[in-house]
Amino acid sequence: FFTCINIKQSIHQKLQAFFPPSFSTNMFVSLCFVCQAELKKEPVPLQDDSDLEKKRREADALLQSMGITPDAPVVPTHMSPTAKSAGSPSEAGSQDSGDGATGPRTLHWDCDPSTLLLHSEPGYCTLSARSPSLLLFQTSRERKEAEEEETAPPQPEVEAEKEKPAEKQDEEAPPHELTEEEKLQLLHSEEFMEFFDHSTRIMERALSEHVDVFFDYSGRDMEEKEGEMQAGAKLSLNRKFVDDRWSKQRVVTCLDWSPQYPELLVASYNNNEEAPHEPDGVALVWNMKYKKTTPEYVFHCQSAVMSAAFAKFHPNLVVGGTYSGQIVLWDNRSNRRTPVQRTPLSAAAHTHPVYCVNVVGTQNAHNLISISTDGKMCSWSLDMLSQPQDSMELLFKQSKSVAVTSMSFPLGDVNNFVVGSEDGSVYTACRHGSVTQKSYPCHLCLANMLYIKLELWNKKSCNNKPLYSFEDNSDYVYDVMWSPVHPALFACVDGLGRIDLWNLNNDTEVPTASVSVDGSPALNRLRWSQSGREIAVGDSEGQIHIYDVGIILKKKYFDLNTLVIAENSTDRPIY
Amino acid sequence: FNGGWQTSLRSPVLGDMVTLFTFCAEVEDTLKRIQGINGVIGTIVVNAEGIPIKTTLDNSTTVQYAGLLHQLTMKARSTVRDIDPQNDLTFLRIRSKKHEIMVSTDKEYLLIVIQNPAE
Numbered sequence: 001f002f003t004c005i006n007i008k009q010s011i012h013q014k015l016q017a018f019f020p021p022s023f024s025t026n027m028f029v030s031l032c033f034v035c036q037a038e039l040k041k042e043p044v045p046l047q048d049d050s051d052l053e054k055k056r057r058e059a060d061a062l063l064q065s066m067g068i069t070p071d072a073p074v075v076p077t078h079m080s081p082t083a084k085s086a087g088s089p090s091e092a093g094s095q096d097s098g099d100g101a102t103g104p105r106t107l108h109w110d111c112d113p114s115t116l117l118l119h120s121e122p123g124y125c126t127l128s129a130r131s132p133s134l135l136l137f138q139t140s141r142e143r144k145e146a147e148e149e150e151t152a153p154p155q156p157e158v159e160a161e162k163e164k165p166a167e168k169q170d171e172e173a174p175p176h177e178l179t180e181e182e183k184l185q186l187l188h189s190e191e192f193m194e195f196f197d198h199s200t201r202i203m204e205r206a207l208s209e210h211v212d213v214f215f216d217y218s219g220r221d222m223e224e225k226e227g228e229m230q231a232g233a234k235l236s237l238n239r240k241f242v243d244d245r246w247s248k249q250r251v252v253t254c255l256d257w258s259p260q261y262p263e264l265l266v267a268s269y270n271n272n273e274e275a276p277h278e279p280d281g282v283a284l285v286w287n288m289k290y291k292k293t294t295p296e297y298v299f300h301c302q303s304a305v306m307s308a309a310f311a312k313f314h315p316n317l318v319v320g321g322t323y324s325g326q327i328v329l330w331d332n333r334s335n336r337r338t339p340v341q342r343t344p345l346s347a348a349a350h351t352h353p354v355y356c357v358n359v360v361g362t363q364n365a366h367n368l369i370s371i372s373t374d375g376k377m378c379s380w381s382l383d384m385l386s387q388p389q390d391s392m393e394l395l396f397k398q399s400k401s402v403a404v405t406s407m408s409f410p411l412g413d414v415n416n417f418v419v420g421s422e423d424g425s426v427y428t429a430c431r432h433g434s435v436t437q438k439s440y441p442c443h444l445c446l447a448n449m450l451y452i453k454l455e456l457w458n459k460k461s462c463n464n465k466p467l468y469s470f471e472d473n474s475d476y477v478y479d480v481m482w483s484p485v486h487p488a489l490f491a492c493v494d495g496l497g498r499i500d501l502w503n504l505n506n507d508t509e510v511p512t513a514s515v516s517v518d519g520s521p522a523l524n525r526l527r528w529s530q531s532g533r534e535i536a537v538g539d540s541e542g543q544i545h546i547y548d549v550g551i552i553l554k555k556k557y558f559d560l561n562t563l564v565i566a567e568n569s570t571d572r573p574i575y
Numbered sequence: 576f577n578g579g580w581q582t583s584l585r586s587p588v589l590g591d592m593v594t595l596f597t598f599c600a601e602v603e604d605t606l607k608r609i610q611g612i613n614g615v616i617g618t619i620v621v622n623a624e625g626i627p628i629k630t631t632l633d634n635s636t637t638v639q640y641a642g643l644l645h646q647l648t649m650k651a652r653s654t655v656r657d658i659d660p661q662n663d664l665t666f667l668r669i670r671s672k673k674h675e676i677m678v679s680t681d682k683e684y685l686l687i688v689i690q691n692p693a694e
Binding site: 202206214 | 590594602605606608609612614615620628629639666670677679680681682684686688690692693
């Protein structure tokens with residue numbers, strides 16, 4: 001404070017203009033300083049004792065003439081330092097009270113060296129412009145307030161004020177403002193109570209509803225959104241599933257999500273070459289819902305499991321197809337980790353590795369379909385695995401057997417299905433008929449040909465050529481799957497640890513989103529969850545990576561002239 | 576006064592002061608509860624003249640919202656009354672790209688709540 005005074009000559013000059021000649025600048029400044037000190041009741045370091053006493057008496061006299069006694073509390077307030085002091089064209093600098101406001105007894109000083117503003121709570125500090133002895137630099141609001149209350153002594157409701165600290169936050173309104181007691185009066189008037197009760201009731205109801213009636217599926221409102229959101233999709237890692245004992249150093253051979261419990265995922269693994277004493281085949285059931293890092297269930301069997309699936313209409317059963325040709329059944333109700341049922345190793349069943357198992361049908365009439373690499377397809381009843389209900393050889397043109405590596409049943413169809421074979425061809429087959437290489441209406445299938453190219457086939461096309469070939473991959477593509485919810489979205493994984501998300505509505509040349517898995521392991525399997533919001537990816541090191549997929553729809557859509565991108569069961573396009 | 580008053584602490588001198596205090600505490604609690612709802616940006620209570628008497632926002636924003644919404648509510652009310660003099664405005668909901676402003680009005684007071692509906 002002293003420093004401030006000593007430095008600013010200009011301030012003194014300005015002050016001179018406003019003070020009557022009898023009142024020197026130094027006096028004023030010291031006076032205020034003394035006032036402050038007085039009110040704070042703190043010892044004041046001074047050069048001159050007698051001077052101080054004189055100043056103190058004068059200060060007291062002045063204040064009393066205003067109606068402020070040294071004991072009267074003065075409430076500080078926050079005030080904008082850039083105040084519009086309408087009546088005071090010149091302002092002198094001041095300084096914040098060095099020790100900080102110690103409470104209601106301090107006059108607040110602003111730190112701006114170019115202005116001197118006496119901040120005060122309106123109505124309490126009556127340092128008025130009308131006073132001949134003391135200077136008032138206030139905002140127009142304050143001045144008006146001061147004018148109004150110049151004659152009135154400060155109100156004692158400051159006690160009530162202290163008890164309700166929240167009300168100090170009340171703001172002023174432009175034309176005129178309400179004093180604290182006026183606000184208080186309002187707040188406990190009966191009228192206000194009625195209004196408040198009624199309004200808050202409705203407001204809370206309105207706020208609790210979460211329906212967004214404005215969502216635009218065409219994505220038009222997304223266009224205006226800023227940021228890095230691009231049309232398409234984004235992939236983000238959610239979590240990893242790996243078990244030190246059971247899944248390390250085994251290749252993930254198959255993934256399947258449970259239809260009954262969407263958080264459960266079964267993964268099958270082949271053998272661990274470094275642990276010959278451990279079982280060759282392992283199937284683990286992982287749980288997405290909890291943060292537990294160990295599998296929900298551990299199942300194993302003697303032969304490497306090449307495919308696994310939850311039995312669709314039996315929530316407790318997990319089906320596995322093994323390398324030896326046996327099909328095994330695990331039950332989570334039993335306490336055993338070994339299968340409760342096994343198919344026989346006979347010529348009636350399979351003698352080659354079973355790469356595909358699938359439960360098709362309805363609740364009352366369903367079968368387990370299994371296909372092995374020798375082209376044999378068997379149909380089983382889950383109650384009795386001792387012999388197949390039906391079996392057939394998949395022969396193309398009645399002679400050539402199809403070495404099946406993958407199989408897919410279209411939605412809702414139990415008789416006709418599509419198989420991919422080792423020789424890179426895609427075949428359609430009928431359970432009760434023959435195998436043809438012709439196309440089939442109303443179905444699009446993705447074929448992973450020779451692990452290099454992805455091709456899109458339309459079963460409608462008459463020639464035996466794929467509809468589209470995706471050639472963006474640098475390495476072998478090991479697995480591909482359509483999104484179960486988005487008609488134009490599919491994902492694929494390759495041997496270099498890359499997951500690609502393709503959106504045919506956006507671009508057929510490059511994937512919409514692409515992410516590289518940590519450590520770049522060869523990714524073997526890919527499976528969308530039923531909600532279409534997650535992708536499970538299995539790699540060659542026994543790890544399962546769960547990625548979250550966020551889809552953002554773009555405005556326009558892509559349409560091949562003969563290709564209908566979206567189909568539902570009634571054969572009518574969605575887009 | 577019926578309802579809303581709790582006269583638990585009735586000291587002879589400060590009796591009225593305390594009842595006053597506890598009532599205001601209820602108002603405070605309710606406003607705090609509303610403010611705590613997910614997505615709510617601010618809550619303002621405005622009186623018949625458009626002067627804010629309670630707010631959870633800062634000075635300038637409150638003044639702006641109170642003034643503008645008071646005018647708009649008056650206009651909306653007069654519109655409703657012009658169409659049917661027996662009718663009166665009860666609730667006003669303004670949905671913009673970024674926010675939703677809800678104004679509940681009764682007996683000339685306004686309860687304004689600004690929320691971000693995306694949350």
